[in-house]
Amino acid sequence: MMRQSILALNAGSSSVKFALYDLASPQDLQLVSRGTLDLGDVPTLRAKAADGAMQCDRRLAADKPRDAAIGEMLNWVQGEMGERNLLCAGHRIVHGGSEFIEPVRLTPATIEAIDRLTPLAPLHQPRSLAPVRAIAALQPDLPQVGCFDTAFHQTIDPLVRRFALPRQYEEQGLRRYGFHGLSYEHIAGRLGEISPTLATKRTIVAHLGNGASLCALQQGKSIDTTMGFSALDGLVMGTRCGAIDPGVLLYFLLERGIAADELQTMLYEKSGLLGLSGISSDMRTLEASGDPRALEAMALFAFRTAREAAALANTMGGLECLVFTAGIGERSSFIRKAICEKLAWLGVVIDGPANDAHSEIISRPDSKVEVRVVATDEEKIIARHSRMVMQV
Numbered sequence: 458m459m460r461q462s463i464l465a466l467n468a469g470s471s472s473v474k475f476a477l478y479d480l481a482s483p484q485d486l487q488l489v490s491r492g493t494l495d496l497g498d499v500p501t502l503r504a505k506a507a508d509g510a511m512q513c514d515r516r517l518a519a520d521k522p523r524d525a526a527i528g529e530m531l532n533w534v535q536g537e538m539g540e541r542n543l544l545c546a547g548h549r550i551v552h553g554g555s556e557f558i559e560p561v562r563l564t565p566a567t568i569e570a571i572d573r574l575t576p577l578a579p580l581h582q583p584r585s586l587a588p589v590r591a592i593a594a595l596q597p598d599l600p601q602v603g604c605f606d607t608a609f610h611q612t613i614d615p616l617v618r619r620f621a622l623p624r625q626y627e628e629q630g631l632r633r634y635g636f637h638g639l640s641y642e643h644i645a646g647r648l649g650e651i652s653p654t655l656a657t658k659r660t661i662v663a664h665l666g667n668g669a670s671l672c673a674l675q676q677g678k679s680i681d682t683t684m685g686f687s688a689l690d691g692l693v694m695g696t697r698c699g700a701i702d703p704g705v706l707l708y709f710l711l712e713r714g715i716a717a718d719e720l721q722t723m724l725y726e727k728s729g730l731l732g733l734s735g736i737s738s739d740m741r742t743l744e745a746s747g748d749p750r751a752l753e754a755m756a757l758f759a760f761r762t763a764r765e766a767a768a769l770a771n772t773m774g775g776l777e778c779l780v781f782t783a784g785i786g787e788r789s790s791f792i793r794k795a796i797c798e799k800l801a802w803l804g805v806v807i808d809g810p811a812n813d814a815h816s817e818i819i820s821r822p823d824s825k826v827e828v829r830v831v832a833t834d835e836e837k838i839i840a841r842h843s844r845m846v847m848q849v
């Protein structure tokens with residue numbers, strides 16, 4: 458019998474993560490393959506089966522456009538389908554604005570409406586739409602679904618969303634949106650699966666990857682987050698500055714005469730861990746480096762994360778659970794320890810050996826705040842939403 462499958466795509470700055478799922482029971486999705494299309498200097502397509510066995514490790518021609526690489530990925534997936542029918546491709550879309558608060562079927566009209574939001578995320582939205590357009594051109598009959606990173610934060614109170622700017626700007630869309638919503642939705646769901654009581658705790662989820670943010674979860678819903686109007690706000694990130702005094706931007710523009718696009722590149726691509734250390738945006742490289750600038754960059758990353766966590770604990774009126782996820786959150790015991798130590802006053806007591814072992818629970822039994830490490834899986838949420846939209 459033909460099995461029905463869904464391809465989930467998660468486009469980032471220089472790579473597209475993808476995962477193929479079979480529709481198992483009505484509730485369940487079964488992972489078939491997971492891979493990455495690396496679009497850096499050496500374009501590569503890698504994929505592994507659900508059991509970890511390598512299925513593909515192929516260098517792609519460096520001189521071909523991005524769409525051709527997406528085409529190669531799609532061809533590879535379809536070559537592996539066997540007795541499967543590809544039902545649809547689901548995508549992570551960074552910005553849904555105020556309009557897209559649910560996943561949608563991607564049609565020429567919805568793609569155009571999503572594209573109109575590009576001024577809200579000038580660097581990220583085109584990356585989200587590139588694979589959508591490539592697949593639409595290659596396989597116009599394959600249904601596609603868009604899943605929005607902003608949607609999970611629609612539960613944030615209007616007051617918390619506001620900037621203290623003249624009112625008319627809020628109506629024009631100048632407000633806090635929040636991002637990493639697919640990751641937070643996955644974590645909220647996982648906490649509920651681990652234990653229903655856990656899901657009711659006042660929780661901060663720390664999504665610490667190249668992009669990084671925190672989300673305050675109450676009863677599994679987002680009530681505050683550190684990213685705002687753009688994905689620049691909040692924490693120190695790999696190459697982004699995080700929260701910054703707006704006066705600094707005015708100074709660059711008005712006093713130093715820096716062009717707006719140069720400032721944009723500085724804030725998004727040359728700041729954060731990279732700008733601070735002058736060495737790398739990659740936490741692994743910084744951890745391995747003995748350079749004092751690398752140490753300071755990591756110290757500021759931890760300080761600012763703890764500072765923002767305290768602000769979110771304030772929004773919730775307390776803190777009962779802290780969850781680390783994404784590349785740094787799941788794998789850097791050094792950074793988790795540095796953050797937790799700064800939150801000791803809130804009742805966080807980290808268990809050193811459990812933290813070093815990347816255990817599920819890394820707090821001591823006497824810690825008032827339970828600290829956990831939970832792997833994120835944005836692709837699974839994309840596949841789940843796509844299934845819902847396709848009504849199967």
Ligand code: ADP
Nearest residue numbers: 469666667668738739740741783784785788789
């Ligand atoms: P993205 O936001 O691109 O999806 P990831 O969630 O993959 O990013 O996280 C990438 C970050 O995780 C990088 O800074 C990387 O150095 C860091 N990272 C990955 N593995 C480790 C590790 N073992 N120790 C410390 N940092 C790690």
